[in-house]
Amino acid sequence: MMRLLRQQGWVVGLLALLVVLLIVAKLIQPSYGAGDFGSLVRAVLPYAFAVAAQTVVVIAGGIDLSVAAMMALTSVTAAALMAGASEEFALLVVPFVLLMGFALGALNGILIVVSRVPDIVVTLATLFMLQGAALLVLNAPGGGSAEWLRNLIVGTVPIPVLPDTIAAFFPKALLLLVVLLCVVWIPLKRSRLGLSIYAIGSNQLAAFRSGVPVARTKILAYAFGGLFGAMGGLSLTMSTGIGAPIPGPYLMASVAAVVLGGVVLGGGKGGLLGPIIAVFVLRLARTILTLLAIDPNVTAIVEGTILVAVVMFGAFIAMRSRSR
Amino acid sequence: MTKQPLLEATGVAKRYGAVSALKNASLTVLPGEVHALMGANGAGKSTLVKILTGAISSNAGRILVRGQERDIRSPAKARVAGLVPVYQEPSLIPDLDVLSNLRLTRTPVEPFREWVRELGVPDLDLREMARDVPLAIQRVLDLARALAVEPDVMLLDEMTAALPANLAERVLDVVKRQSQTGRSVIFISHRFVEISALCDRATILRDGETVGVVDIEPGIEERIVELMLGAKVEKKRVARKQADVDASVSAGSTRIAVRGLKVGTKLHDVSFDLRDGEVAGVVALEGQGQDELFAALAGSIRPEGGTIEVDGKPVHFHHPVDAIEHGIAYVPGDRTEALAMQQSVRENIALPFSAAFRNWGPIRMAREGATVQSAIERLQIDTRAQREVQRLSGGNQQKVTIARWIAADARTLLCFDPTRGIDVGTKQEIYRLLRQLADQGKSVLFYTSELEEVQLVCDRAIVIFGGKVVDILPVEIADEAALTRAAYGLSRDSKAEVGVLAEPHSAPEARP
Numbered sequence: 001m002m003r004l005l006r007q008q009g010w011v012v013g014l015l016a017l018l019v020v021l022l023i024v025a026k027l028i029q030p031s032y033g034a035g036d037f038g039s040l041v042r043a044v045l046p047y048a049f050a051v052a053a054q055t056v057v058v059i060a061g062g063i064d065l066s067v068a069a070m071m072a073l074t075s076v077t078a079a080a081l082m083a084g085a086s087e088e089f090a091l092l093v094v095p096f097v098l099l100m101g102f103a104l105g106a107l108n109g110i111l112i113v114v115s116r117v118p119d120i121v122v123t124l125a126t127l128f129m130l131q132g133a134a135l136l137v138l139n140a141p142g143g144g145s146a147e148w149l150r151n152l153i154v155g156t157v158p159i160p161v162l163p164d165t166i167a168a169f170f171p172k173a174l175l176l177l178v179v180l181l182c183v184v185w186i187p188l189k190r191s192r193l194g195l196s197i198y199a200i201g202s203n204q205l206a207a208f209r210s211g212v213p214v215a216r217t218k219i220l221a222y223a224f225g226g227l228f229g230a231m232g233g234l235s236l237t238m239s240t241g242i243g244a245p246i247p248g249p250y251l252m253a254s255v256a257a258v259v260l261g262g263v264v265l266g267g268g269k270g271g272l273l274g275p276i277i278a279v280f281v282l283r284l285a286r287t288i289l290t291l292l293a294i295d296p297n298v299t300a301i302v303e304g305t306i307l308v309a310v311v312m313f314g315a316f317i318a319m320r321s322r323s324r
Numbered sequence: 325m326t327k328q329p330l331l332e333a334t335g336v337a338k339r340y341g342a343v344s345a346l347k348n349a350s351l352t353v354l355p356g357e358v359h360a361l362m363g364a365n366g367a368g369k370s371t372l373v374k375i376l377t378g379a380i381s382s383n384a385g386r387i388l389v390r391g392q393e394r395d396i397r398s399p400a401k402a403r404v405a406g407l408v409p410v411y412q413e414p415s416l417i418p419d420l421d422v423l424s425n426l427r428l429t430r431t432p433v434e435p436f437r438e439w440v441r442e443l444g445v446p447d448l449d450l451r452e453m454a455r456d457v458p459l460a461i462q463r464v465l466d467l468a469r470a471l472a473v474e475p476d477v478m479l480l481d482e483m484t485a486a487l488p489a490n491l492a493e494r495v496l497d498v499v500k501r502q503s504q505t506g507r508s509v510i511f512i513s514h515r516f517v518e519i520s521a522l523c524d525r526a527t528i529l530r531d532g533e534t535v536g537v538v539d540i541e542p543g544i545e546e547r548i549v550e551l552m553l554g555a556k557v558e559k560k561r562v563a564r565k566q567a568d569v570d571a572s573v574s575a576g577s578t579r580i581a582v583r584g585l586k587v588g589t590k591l592h593d594v595s596f597d598l599r600d601g602e603v604a605g606v607v608a609l610e611g612q613g614q615d616e617l618f619a620a621l622a623g624s625i626r627p628e629g630g631t632i633e634v635d636g637k638p639v640h641f642h643h644p645v646d647a648i649e650h651g652i653a654y655v656p657g658d659r660t661e662a663l664a665m666q667q668s669v670r671e672n673i674a675l676p677f678s679a680a681f682r683n684w685g686p687i688r689m690a691r692e693g694a695t696v697q698s699a700i701e702r703l704q705i706d707t708r709a710q711r712e713v714q715r716l717s718g719g720n721q722q723k724v725t726i727a728r729w730i731a732a733d734a735r736t737l738l739c740f741d742p743t744r745g746i747d748v749g750t751k752q753e754i755y756r757l758l759r760q761l762a763d764q765g766k767s768v769l770f771y772t773s774e775l776e777e778v779q780l781v782c783d784r785a786i787v788i789f790g791g792k793v794v795d796i797l798p799v800e801i802a803d804e805a806a807l808t809r810a811a812y813g814l815s816r817d818s819k820a821e822v823g824v825l826a827e828p829h830s831a832p833e834a835r836p
Contacts, residue, residue, distance in 0.1 A: 209415045
């Protein structure tokens with residue numbers, strides 16, 4: 001129990017912070033309720049997938065600057081393919097786009113492994129390439145989305161045993177997020193590949209000497225990053241019904257949430273739960289600042305301050321517990 | 325030899341660019357033997373071990389396991405072929421718990437647990453993060469992990485170096501028993517006492533070639549030392565000028581006095597004096613604490629115990645700048661540690677903090693130029709490519725690192741293997757320069773991995789073994805053989821003694 005608390009302490013702390021923020025939101029705006037929570041989750045959805053993509057890569061000791069561009073490209077590809085097509089055709093589009101994300105992510109990894117150019121340079125280059133490719137697919141926001149896909153994140157999950165007022169707090173978008181992340185992450189984490197991803201991020205030489213195929217593991221880590229990125233792209237198309245070729249503000253947000261979520265930027269440490277809760281915290285903080293009618297420019301400053309303050313606080317706690 | 329060897333390597337070679345790390349190494353390990361792999365620093369032991377365990381691939385040579393050629397081009401494949409290493413540095417992944425580390429290498433848990441207990445660690449928590457396990461225990465876990473997969477050949481590289489005595493004993497015991505089950509162990513150690521207690525045979529490497537295979541028996545250590553050094557080539561001794569000798573004999577005042585210095589886990593108890601006007605050599609095998617000694621004197625790490633006195637006053641260095649202010653300058657062997665590679669020769673020599681023309685405000689360029697120019701001339705630095713230091717040859721780069729401190733007029737130079745990897749001509753120039761500096765009353769502490777340099781440059785040799793000063797040899801008797809013996813912890817006149825292997829630690833303690 002103590003060990004669980006020690007290892008998951010950061011996550012528990014973040015969760016507490018999230019609850020505090022929810023209470024604050026309720027105090028500022030007494031009408032803040034299920035509907036607002038639902039829209040928060042829908043707004044978080046693309047961010048959450050961006051964060052998941054970044055988390056896998058960062059744990060493996062890399063960094064992926066192309067995550068937002070990847071989302072844009074996969075989003076417009078999905079939108080362009082589904083525009084005017086039948087509902088059933090979307091059943092083919094979804095796996096195709098996911099596969100595309102996986103392959104493009106793997107390409108990132110292959111370029112890094114083969115060229116031995118630092119991750120940050122390679123993914124910066126692919127950022128531009130993917131961005132350009134997105135504009136080739138659709139040069140302006142457009143395309144369409146299958147109705148059933150859009151419905152996946154609209155409304156709440158009907159839970160028969162619960163009264164409606166409580167069931168209202170379980171938006172479909174949250175269910176979708178949890179299911180998709182779990183389906184990929186839990187088997188990954190339990191597998192030898194998952195261990196290997198942590199191993200190469202923690203100490204590449206030791207991993208190599210332990211018999212870990214370092215190059216292959218790195219490529220796969222980026223490929224899973226690409227897969228999560230494609231999920232993010234699909235979620236964009238789902239929520240807007242179209243595809244937009246210009247990448248959204250997901251790159252910086254993903255790095256911020258990864259750091260806030262307790263994943264060490266050097267690699268090897270952390271999990272997926274922390275960053276996901278962190279992205280909720282960051283988005284909710286923004287909502288609260290909006291509710292307070294604070295100048296949007298100031299909002300960005302406050303967000304940055306929260307990030308630094310929380311990370312410094314965490315480092316301080318870690319230092320104290322180590323010296324004891 | 326009727327038994328088929330478990331491992332047979334012949335003609336193994338490895339080149340890094342123009343440098344051959346290994347030219348023609350061979351090694352034959354029989355079933356059930358503990359085989360020592362020996363050689364002086366840089367003889368190629370580690371390279372051979374890394375090739376045998378798949379960490380690097382060789383350029384030439386055949387490696388047979390149980391008479392069959394096996395693919396060992398990655399650590400995982402070498403593991404499958406039955407070759408499992410325990411390296412000098414712990415190889416557990418620091419951010420995974422012990423259990424996950426086992427899963428990563430597909431190590432069965434129960435045998436591992438038994439071996440850990442066997443090795444004298446009764447209460448190991450498998451859920452503990454590897455990072456939080458003490459270093460000595462990590463080594464034991466590395467060994468247990470290797471033992472648990474029951475490898476045909478286990479390679480132990482300096483396994484006991486970082487272990488406390490009681491654990492080291494258990495380790496040796498387990499290794500010995502391992503060999504009784506028909507499995508083999510390749511054992512690398514600098515400690516003759518362990519080798520004599522444990523090993524059946526030894527292969528000796530010199531300059532990347534296998535020069536001999538001997539059976540371990542009492543009195544064999546002299547033969548091994550001889551093999552490691554090679555045929556006694558008559559030293560082409562650069563006769564020192566009489567003036568030099570006089571200068572070194574006339575004892576200067578004590579510049580630095582080190583007493584009972586303890587740094588980190590490697591350096592335990594080191595005491596010596598460095599006098600004005602002398603070049604004192606430091607001789608040690610790899611990893612005996614010399615790095616820590618130099619780092620402590622240069623102010624980059626803080627010692628845990630003991631005192632350092634400079635000119636009779638105790639000092640506490642918190643930062644290299646403290647040492648520099650006392651006129652103590654560190655010249656690292658790795659030039660990339662010292663130089664701003666993309667800057668010009670002039671800027672590198674005149675790095676303001678070292679030349680200290682002015683702490684604030686604009687640098688007086690004319691004065692800087694003159695000082696730098698005189699240093700360049702003094703060291704005869706080839707300045708044709710002076711715009712970027714990285715385009716200079718290694719020897720010229722090394723001269724720049726020294727020139728910097730000559731321009732800064734440092735009174736004491738700490739040179740850590742300054743002649744590593746540079747050409748013979750430049751080496752001679754550096755020797756001459758160090759002697760000149762000493763003649764001017766400056767002092768130099770000179771660690772070298774090339775033992776012949778001691779008699780060329782130094783006034784005496786301080787020998788460190790296992791974190792302690794084991795002997796201080798006057799230059800007249802500090803030939804390669806004597807230094808090698810001392811560096812292995814053998815006492816000075818061990819030639820006469822028989823069975824010295826039994827008690828190598830009775831070597832004379834540091835003399836003040």
